[in-house]
Amino acid sequence: MSETKTTEGWEPKIVAIVCNWCTYAGADLAGISRIQYPPNVRIVRVPCTGRINPFYVVKALQEGADGVLVSGCHPGECHYITGNLHARRKFAMLKNFLSYIGLEEDRTIFTWVSASEGERFAQVIKGVTEKVRALGPANKLVKKIA
Amino acid sequence: MENIEKKLREEAKLLLAEKRVDVIIGYEKGTLPFTATPCFITDPENAEKLVWNACCVQNLAKFVHDVISQHKESQKRVKPEDRKKKVVGVVGRGCATRSIVLHLQEKQYDRGDVVIIGVPCTGYIDGKKLAVQIGGEEVLEGSVEGDQVKVKTASGEKSITLKDVLADNCLTCRFNNPIISDIMIGENAPPMDPDHEYDEVGAFENLSTEERWAYFTKEMGKCIRCYACRQVCPSCYCKVCFVEQSQPRWVGIGADETDTQVFQLMRLFHMVGRCVDCGSCSAVCPMGVDLRKFLKKLDKDGFDLFGNRAGSSMDDPPPLSTYKENDKQDFIFDP
Ligand code: SF4
């Protein structure tokens, strides 16, 4: 897969794993408010960032995502009170570890977007898309499909 | 050492004779020179078989978990009033007791299910290092005398400094004495060299991204996925491991190199706050994969970020089971 991917005509494919209560609603608000943002993200909705198995991130990378974004409620605003605080620890470790084994740091990005931050959601997607575009197509950990 | 061994046998015999434990998990002499095998002793007379020396490699906490959980499973079909309790005695050095602390924190069994015979530890011999020292020759006879290892091979006798063949994790071990124990044999051992614990990780961090990736892929490229590292790990006790799950199938079972990388990546990541650096995985790996390089990073980050060292104290919960409101979040993207 990575062999056939060239930078020319290539568009970053980004998987965004977002929580139902904040970031997903934030994305909705961005849509309702007709705020423009790059169409490079595929959103996966989960109940809470605390529900995200770090394996989801790794799996997305293996299946050919050029970048993975994880976003939830701001600390203190979690629908389930502490889900995102637990997740924050997991992701701090995950981000460090993925970069330690030699993946580019900007392939995995973590952030918070609340339900009222449609504008911020658009900014995040713009920012992430630019970062991933700068890195080029993913070629590490990507499973080649015969 | 002989003294410790003698006392260990006495205590083990007493525990079994007084029926305070049903089984003692310890080490017995292996069939080859420089080996000791985990053993299960139920007859007080057999306590004589126990050994305690620099050839005791495996972390016995693995077997404590196995025996207790199998026993609990076997009691499920027994009427509650007929259920039997089984108490496991174990020879516990530093890293084994850390694993037991972890099991207790993770509510795998109760403190009363296990009797820990604490032993001071001065590290074990890494078979791979020893093989290098003697040029890969077959060991015919061998013994450890003080800080010298005497080896006899076909081409003659050789004396090696013990320190040169101790396992890496032992050289920098921070907790070489039991964290918890019911009976302590002998005096606490002198500390190893924990100040240089993270030297290797630090050096690796300073390499470039590409160099690190090249190392990771090179090491994981050796892996044949025999899963010996998982089998021996006291922290790997899931009834169904993700590598064998089929709904969903997390990781492919073919020879694809990324599947191996992903398997390793996730197994390593399951050790966040749970690796006690006993070195068992590296010791059993038939391919010599440098697992410790990556596990030690998780240990370092766990300490740097959350001040936690796996199993180092009953009062320090596993870092991913808890949180602080002011946990570091400088990695959070802010456009
Ligand atoms: S890691 Fe520490 S406690 Fe474990 S065998 Fe080595 S020196 Fe002993």
Ligand code: SF4
């Ligand atoms: S023991 Fe070694 S070869 Fe076997 S699965 Fe583990 S890392 Fe791979």
